[in-house]
Amino acid sequence: MTNRFFPEIHGKFGFGCMRFPKKGEEIDREQVCRMVDAFLEAGFNYFDTAHGYHSGMSETTLKAALTSRYPRDRFLLTDKLTEPYFRSEAEIRPFFESQLAACGVEYFDFYLMHAQNARNFEHFKACRAYETAFALKAEGKIRHVGISFHDTAETLENILKTYPEIEVVQIQFNYLDDGDDAVDSRRVYEVCAKHCKPVIVMEPIKGGTLTNLPAEAMAFCSAVEKSPAELALRYAAAPAQVFMVLSGMSALEQLQENVRFMADAMPLNEAEQDAVNKIRANLRSRKLVGCTGCRYCVDGCPMSILIPEMFKSLDFLHETHDWNQDRYYRKVLTVDHGKASDCVRCGACESICPQSLPIRDYLAQIAERFEKQE
Numbered sequence: 001m002t003n004r005f006f007p008e009i010h011g012k013f014g015f016g017c018m019r020f021p022k023k024g025e026e027i028d029r030e031q032v033c034r035m036v037d038a039f040l041e042a043g044f045n046y047f048d049t050a051h052g053y054h055s056g057m058s059e060t061t062l063k064a065a066l067t068s069r070y071p072r073d074r075f076l077l078t079d080k081l082t083e084p085y086f087r088s089e090a091e092i093r094p095f096f097e098s099q100l101a102a103c104g105v106e107y108f109d110f111y112l113m114h115a116q117n118a119r120n121f122e123h124f125k126a127c128r129a130y131e132t133a134f135a136l137k138a139e140g141k142i143r144h145v146g147i148s149f150h151d152t153a154e155t156l157e158n159i160l161k162t163y164p165e166i167e168v169v170q171i172q173f174n175y176l177d178d179g180d181d182a183v184d185s186r187r188v189y190e191v192c193a194k195h196c197k198p199v200i201v202m203e204p205i206k207g208g209t210l211t212n213l214p215a216e217a218m219a220f221c222s223a224v225e226k227s228p229a230e231l232a233l234r235y236a237a238a239p240a241q242v243f244m245v246l247s248g249m250s251a252l253e254q255l256q257e258n259v260r261f262m263a264d265a266m267p268l269n270e271a272e273q274d275a276v277n278k279i280r281a282n283l284r285s286r287k288l289v290g291c292t293g294c295r296y297c298v299d300g301c302p303m304s305i306l307i308p309e310m311f312k313s314l315d316f317l318h319e320t321h322d323w324n325q326d327r328y329y330r331k332v333l334t335v336d337h338g339k340a341s342d343c344v345r346c347g348a349c350e351s352i353c354p355q356s357l358p359i360r361d362y363l364a365q366i367a368e369r370f371e372k373q374e
Helices: 029-042 053-067 091-102 120-127 129-138 153-162 183-192 215-223 228-237 252-262 270-286 307-319 324-333 348-352 359-370
Strands: 014-015 046-048 075-082 108-116 141-151 167-170 197-204 242-247
Touching: 014 029, 014 153, 014 252, 029 053, 029 252, 053 075, 075 091, 091 129, 091 153, 108 120, 108 129, 108 167, 120 129, 120 153, 129 141, 141 153, 141 197, 153 183, 183 197, 215 228, 215 270, 228 242, 228 252, 228 270, 242 252, 270 359, 307 324, 307 359, 324 359, 348 359
Parallel strands: 014 046, 014 242, 046 075, 075 108, 108 141, 141 167, 167 197, 197 242
Antiparallel strands: none
């Protein structure tokens, strides 16, 4: 499982820490410990987190489940600098130090400028965030500096030209988005290749969309005797510049399945690629919302609307015509949170959405569909 870009990394499969298993509203730390153990025992060692994941609990969970239980040379850890947590250059170092403390480490192997796009790149530049990260690298507190990215190929080109010292780029890449104009993943990948930047893949199963397939699409998986997760992860791992594929696993069983086939991460054969092409066509014909459930939109919503959950209800209703979704909307989604009709159309959600979804328009549709009889 040698990694050709970074020999210290074992294999091309990483543990994404944005979707830990939960018990009610709390992270199930006991299960996370078992998952960490199984991941390391399988020979992998790369973990990826950010301060905002699980509302600040991802980093401290890693301290409890990983960094306090294993010596530092058993794992590599990536963390990120995210826009809401600093307003000036002076605030970056204290925030960085708080992340080290929360994770229980003295350095990060990789540190990424988080969710870069044309808008927040200007904020990072104005606050000299990149320069601060490069200085921290020189001090030994960061091994490698990179970015995670959600925007067009042209924006990435500008960032890489401005800061050629960037070592890695984390992008959204999966077979459903490959060729999709909204995400622009293929062209973004090509910019990385042009600049010889190693690539980390996030959202290889698009927030679960590519594992929770409708029956018609599942039939194509069955025809090649592969699980949806295997097809999606191996597809994402295949491009030459990809050195890491992250999976946000929320159950021990998911992890055990994934490490089994990612040990060698073989490219898809002709029959498997044909199955993926058919699944892609099937999913695109359904015109579902395309939300990955990252929940960035929820954290910034002034009306506390559970946007991803509402999108799931709309998709589920569209697919199954299950009228219980009406009751779920009234009795669960909107009991302690805002209704879709409470949206004030401020646009905060759309400005941060990695999928570039027209969230306000979707919320208007949801209000029309679920609130029309109230």
